[in-house]
Amino acid sequence: VELVESGGDLVQPGGSLILSCSASGFTFSNSWMTWVRQAPGKTLEWLSTINPGGNIVYTEQTTKGRFIISRDNAKSVVDLRLKSLEADVTAMYYCCKDCSVCDDGGCGTTGEPGSTNWGQGTQVTVSS
Numbered sequence: 001v002e003l004v005e006s007g008g009d010l011v012q013p014g015g016s017l018i019l020s021c022s023a024s025g026f027t028f029s030n031s032w033m034t035w036v037r038q039a040p041g042k043t044l045e046w047l048s049t050i051n052p053g054g055n056i057v058y059t060e061q062t063t064k065g066r067f068i069i070s071r072d073n074a075k076s077v078v079d080l081r082l083k084s085l086e087a088d089v090t091a092m093y094y095c096c097k098d099c100s101v102c103d104d105g106g107c108g109t110t111g112e113p114g115s116t117n118w119g120q121g122t123q124v125t126v127s128s
Contacts, residue, residue: 001025001117003095008122016083019122021095028076034100035069035080036109037091037124045091049100049107050078058102085126092121 007019021033034049048059048069057069068081078095096118100107111118 001097003097003117003119005093005095005119005122008093008124010125010127011085012128013086013126015085015126016081017085017124019080019082019093019124021078021080021119023076023078023097026097028097029073031097032100033069033071033078034096034107034109035067035078035093036096036099037093038113038121039088039091042091044094044109044112046100046107046109047093048080049102058100058107060106082124085124087126089124089126092123094121095119 002024004022007017011017030052032051035047036044037047038044047063047067050057050069050071054071066084071078094113099111099117100109113121
């Protein structure tokens with residue numbers, strides 16, 4: 001399993017980014033994919049999860065409308081679009097496969113960055 005995140009950058013408040021996670025080494029189209037972030041000094045925060053078919057999405061309530069997850073099974077890529085960025089978005093962003101358990105209230109994650117089924121992350125910094 002290999003997951004490689006990209007797209008992180010230094011952006012000004014109000015800006016936008018598209019983070020991408022390229023997957024290999026497993027059957028991507030069978031896997032639930034998740035984005036998680038970790039801000040400096042804080043614990044991991046689940047952001048969004050998408051099912052294998054791309055038609056079921058769970059998104060953390062406070063980011064709804066600003067963070068949009070999508071996937072392209074033909075390219076084995078899952079994206080996270082970030083818009084209307086504010087300073088509190090500054091964090092390392094990770095993708096992981098089959099790492100979440102979801103219900104109507106949202107999702108919890110298993111594992112951690114650096115473990116199997118997790119990528120190494122991409123840094124997003126929002127600053128003027």
